[in-house]
Amino acid sequence: QVQLIESGGGLVQAGGSLRLSCAASGRSFSTYAMGWFRQAPGKDREFVAAIGWNGGSTYYADSAKGRFTISRDNAKDTGNLQMNTLKTEDTAVYYCAARLGNYGTKEYHNDYWGQGTQVTVSS
DSSP: OEEEEEEOOEEEETTOOEEEEEEEEESOGGGEEEEEEEEOTTSOOEEEEEEOTTSOOEEEOTTTTTTEEEEEETTTTEEEEEEOSOOGGGOEEEEEEEEESSOOSSGGGOOEEOOOEEEEEEO
């Protein structure tokens, strides 16, 4: 099993930046693909970005392309989501997720989830 803990959320003005982190423990994180999802109030959880087990491949939702960057450091068992040029519509609880094999862009693709971290973007 893998345990995931997110951090780095907070309140930021539109146009600002935040860097989310996901700390993993348990089985070797380097064998898991990782993703970030988010859930805004009253909405379904949606895919944001994903990265392969070795960091060699990444994939972004259209809403994240050009503004967000996903990365990972397997030596430190951490994953990150750098979010720039934030918009009010980015306000949500952000979750990191993990699964063995290729990354998954659907909720049900992922086996392990963190508890989430709140990101609030003010206008």
